[in-house]
Amino acid sequence: MPQDLADKLREIIHAETFSRTALVDCLDSVHPIDIAVALQYLADEETKKAVLERVDEERLADLVDLMPPDEGTDLLELAPDEVEEEVLERVEDETAQDIRELRRYEPDTAGGQMTTDFVALREDMTAADAVRTIQGAVDAEQTNWLHVTDPNERLTGYTSIQKIISAPADRRVADFMYRDVQSVTTDVDQEDVAQLADRYNLQAVPVTNQGGILKGIITLDDVLDVMSEEASEDIYLLSGTQSIHPMSESVRRRVLKRMPWLLVTVGMGLVVMFIYSRYESVITAGSLWLVFFVPIVQALGGNVGIQSSTLVVRGIATGEINHGRLRRVILSELAVGLTIGILFGLIVGFAAGAIQNPKLGAVVALAIVSGVLMSSFTGTVIPLLCNRCGVDPAITAGPFITALNDLICLTIYFSIASLVFVWLM
Amino acid sequence: MPQDLADKLREIIHAETFSRTALVDCLDSVHPIDIAVALQYLADEETKKAVLERVDEERLADLVDLMPPDEGTDLLELAPDEVEEEVLERVEDETAQDIRELRRYEPDTAGGQMTTDFVALREDMTAADAVRTIQGAVDAEQTNWLHVTDPNERLTGYTSIQKIISAPADRRVADFMYRDVQSVTTDVDQEDVAQLADRYNLQAVPVTNQGGILKGIITLDDVLDVMSEEASEDIYLLSGTQSIHPMSESVRRRVLKRMPWLLVTVGMGLVVMFIYSRYESVITAGSLWLVFFVPIVQALGGNVGIQSSTLVVRGIATGEINHGRLRRVILSELAVGLTIGILFGLIVGFAAGAIQNPKLGAVVALAIVSGVLMSSFTGTVIPLLCNRCGVDPAITAGPFITALNDLICLTIYFSIASLVFVWLM
Numbered sequence: 001m002p003q004d005l006a007d008k009l010r011e012i013i014h015a016e017t018f019s020r021t022a023l024v025d026c027l028d029s030v031h032p033i034d035i036a037v038a039l040q041y042l043a044d045e046e047t048k049k050a051v052l053e054r055v056d057e058e059r060l061a062d063l064v065d066l067m068p069p070d071e072g073t074d075l076l077e078l079a080p081d082e083v084e085e086e087v088l089e090r091v092e093d094e095t096a097q098d099i100r101e102l103r104r105y106e107p108d109t110a111g112g113q114m115t116t117d118f119v120a121l122r123e124d125m126t127a128a129d130a131v132r133t134i135q136g137a138v139d140a141e142q143t144n145w146l147h148v149t150d151p152n153e154r155l156t157g158y159t160s161i162q163k164i165i166s167a168p169a170d171r172r173v174a175d176f177m178y179r180d181v182q183s184v185t186t187d188v189d190q191e192d193v194a195q196l197a198d199r200y201n202l203q204a205v206p207v208t209n210q211g212g213i214l215k216g217i218i219t220l221d222d223v224l225d226v227m228s229e230e231a232s233e234d235i236y237l238l239s240g241t242q243s244i245h246p247m248s249e250s251v252r253r254r255v256l257k258r259m260p261w262l263l264v265t266v267g268m269g270l271v272v273m274f275i276y277s278r279y280e281s282v283i284t285a286g287s288l289w290l291v292f293f294v295p296i297v298q299a300l301g302g303n304v305g306i307q308s309s310t311l312v313v314r315g316i317a318t319g320e321i322n323h324g325r326l327r328r329v330i331l332s333e334l335a336v337g338l339t340i341g342i343l344f345g346l347i348v349g350f351a352a353g354a355i356q357n358p359k360l361g362a363v364v365a366l367a368i369v370s371g372v373l374m375s376s377f378t379g380t381v382i383p384l385l386c387n388r389c390g391v392d393p394a395i396t397a398g399p400f401i402t403a404l405n406d407l408i409c410l411t412i413y414f415s416i417a418s419l420v421f422v423w424l425m
Numbered sequence: 426m427p428q429d430l431a432d433k434l435r436e437i438i439h440a441e442t443f444s445r446t447a448l449v450d451c452l453d454s455v456h457p458i459d460i461a462v463a464l465q466y467l468a469d470e471e472t473k474k475a476v477l478e479r480v481d482e483e484r485l486a487d488l489v490d491l492m493p494p495d496e497g498t499d500l501l502e503l504a505p506d507e508v509e510e511e512v513l514e515r516v517e518d519e520t521a522q523d524i525r526e527l528r529r530y531e532p533d534t535a536g537g538q539m540t541t542d543f544v545a546l547r548e549d550m551t552a553a554d555a556v557r558t559i560q561g562a563v564d565a566e567q568t569n570w571l572h573v574t575d576p577n578e579r580l581t582g583y584t585s586i587q588k589i590i591s592a593p594a595d596r597r598v599a600d601f602m603y604r605d606v607q608s609v610t611t612d613v614d615q616e617d618v619a620q621l622a623d624r625y626n627l628q629a630v631p632v633t634n635q636g637g638i639l640k641g642i643i644t645l646d647d648v649l650d651v652m653s654e655e656a657s658e659d660i661y662l663l664s665g666t667q668s669i670h671p672m673s674e675s676v677r678r679r680v681l682k683r684m685p686w687l688l689v690t691v692g693m694g695l696v697v698m699f700i701y702s703r704y705e706s707v708i709t710a711g712s713l714w715l716v717f718f719v720p721i722v723q724a725l726g727g728n729v730g731i732q733s734s735t736l737v738v739r740g741i742a743t744g745e746i747n748h749g750r751l752r753r754v755i756l757s758e759l760a761v762g763l764t765i766g767i768l769f770g771l772i773v774g775f776a777a778g779a780i781q782n783p784k785l786g787a788v789v790a791l792a793i794v795s796g797v798l799m800s801s802f803t804g805t806v807i808p809l810l811c812n813r814c815g816v817d818p819a820i821t822a823g824p825f826i827t828a829l830n831d832l833i834c835l836t837i838y839f840s841i842a843s844l845v846f847v848w849l850m
Contacts, residue, residue, distance in 0.1 A: 203646070
């Protein structure tokens with residue numbers, strides 16, 4: 001099973017103590033075609049790179065010839081430029097041509113995801129021609145739906161194999177094809193391709209150039225990979241780590257991948273500490289009980305901020321949030337934040353008033369209402385702004401927004417406290 | 426476009442002020458088949474329920490007859506039992522039979538996700554028989570791959586339409602089919618089905634009963650829906666809210682859906698407040714600077730805890746974490762936690778030592794090392810335990826673990842502080 005070989009390769013590459021002999025033994029014990037297939041099942045680039053370094057150009061060319069062109073392109077992208085050129089000299093002409101074409105596209109666009117090895121029909125073909133075309137395409141990726149072009153290779157529709165084999169042999173494809181075809185251009189983001197496939201329940205998404213010429217198709221199994229990858233990426237970024245296969249990586253690498261967010265947390269934490277210490281006089285004038293309520297105010301603000309930012313990040317990923325809805329999204333999140341703030345401001349404020357005195361209660365209640373409202377504001381607006389500026393909103397939506405809200409809630413809390421305990425005295 | 430109708434229905438149902446007239450107008454203006462198709466594109470149950478309440482049993486029966494049996498079953502599940510029975514009396518016999526069969530399965534299992542309306546071939550058919558079977562199946566969900574059974578309807582393999590139309594007309598399917606077929610039983614969780622489809626790049630997953638009899642197939646577009654839904658669910662749960670279409674819901678409903686986690690945060694926050702106040706004497710004996718470092722200790726613990734729990738939740742969802750790897754997962758996460766703890770304990774500890782005195786520095790450093798280590802422990806072990814006990818690990822992995830780690834870090838910090846500032850004096 002190619003999946004087992006892929007798993008084995010991943011395990012060898014990521015073992016706590018890497019053994020080159022184990023890798024060599026593993027690669028030598030299987031047929032090249034099994035390696036070619038296994039490489040297609042490997043999602044993490046690190047393993048692929050390690051395998052690449054092990055095989056010479058001749059063997060690599062054999063592997064690439066055995067793979068669909070989109071997978072071959074992805075693999076070669078991981079190799080050094082000189083190796084890539086060397087391999088392209090050695091592979092079959094058609095493979096080299098396909099790969100040179102595919103290399104022109106960014107990997108995370110429709111062009112980078114599509115395969116050029118697919119079956120397309122022409123409108124003026126007869127059903128019998130169509131059957132022969134399908135029979136002749138041995139290697140091509142096939143689904144039940146086939147795309148149809150005009151004589152200039154412009155995408156004009158699609159039909160099913162069932163329609164073709166049910167039609168009289170001399171009937172033209174143009175007479176029984178569907179014309180309401182959904183497609184994307186090569187520069188469309190892979191996340192948008194996944195949304196389109198999901199929305200219209202497509203088995204394959206046709207990809208055209210700007211002129212409408214059919215250049216390739218993206219099959220649903222590639223869409224599935226994209227969706228799974230994008231969801232993992234968002235989830236990991238939201239929690240402050242960047243990884244695809246976290247469990248098979250070394251401890252050192254895992255620490256490094258969390259480092260940027262931890263540094264943000266510590267940096268902002270030191271600022272919080274510094275600002276906190278500026279309020280020493282307020283604490284002395286008021287009471288130490290002011291201090292005991294800091295964690296609950298920060299926890300509520302942090303929680304609501306994360307809820308808002310997660311909804312925005314996922315809403316952008318699934319397409320539920322789009323430009324037309326921005327105002328509504330922000331306003332309704334603020335309404336949610338205000339409701340939660342008032343509700344829990346009252347609860348915790350009453351508790352503080354009962355435990356200590358009404359003044360503390362008032363400070364805590366006001367701080368929670370305004371802190372939670374502000375947290376839902378930053379949690380909503382910062383990811384939206386990131387998205388507008390072309391930055392992945394998930395990068396800021398996790399630890400950064402939490403740290404920011406820690407700071408905001410603390411400042412609001414002690415500003416109100418100094419008003420009540422220092423200025424009003 | 427059915428998707429546009431679905432969007433329109435969702436917008437009407439979730440408008441801030443719901444208008445029954447708008448819904449009636451919308452439903453009356455389109456053909457029943459468009460409604461049937463639109464309902465299949467609607468993922469949120471609330472909209473479906475609202476539409477159900479509007480149509481009478483006669484119209485509902487027409488709609489259900491127009492839908493694939495798996496979608497019809499899902500729709501009827503939302504209706505009251507008496508309506509469901511009434512509708513089943515009115516639909517075509519075959520539809521009623523299919524739906525009665527499908528109703529027996531839990532919605533989130535392979536049985537609940539599969540469609541019974543599919544094309545299967547028999548081993549002893551000729552290629553010509555197979556072509557006729559495909560031509561005859563007008564409504565069935567079809568992919569390029571068709572499943573093959575023995576004369577007892579036991580799943581034995583699969584073949585492609587291409588193979589069938591390329592084979593001589595009198596050749597038996599048994600002679601050119603593939604026998605290494607992947608399948609699931611009806612009781613398998615839908616998340617495992619998605620993992621299988623993803624791992625083996627399947628276009629459709631065949632579903633059998635315990636005896637190996639082929640009962641249905643799950644097509645890749647349904648798998649895509651499952652993966653997207655499960656990813657959204659995990660993301661939302663991790664941030665402490667439960668929802669599928671958060672942006673189209675009312676403010677009241679959104680507040681309610683976040684309530685359980687907010688209550689956990691407040692409940693645990695009050696406990697933190699209470700424990701914090703028990704350490705008043707330590708703060709008096711030491712200095713108020715002890716207090717100023719509480720937020721940064723809690724932020725680091727919280728951050729690392731969320732990172733660990735997110736990795737575990739996603740690792741379980743993608744299948745990267747399984748029983749064989751539990752020990753390795755826990756140990757390596759603890760190693761990561763210890764490394765991060767020592768690194769940042771030293772940084773923040775030195776800062777505290779420089780700003781105040783070495784004693785405070787030692788307390789902060791020790792608290793960060795042990796607090797971060799404990800946080801990575803709870804962040805790893807609690808989701809794993811939940812999973813072992815059949816509880817969705819994502820439920821506890823967000824705000825609950827953060828609140829717990831707030832508590833743990835505070836307790837550790839002040840225990841060390843009381844040792845240094847009270848007992849050692």
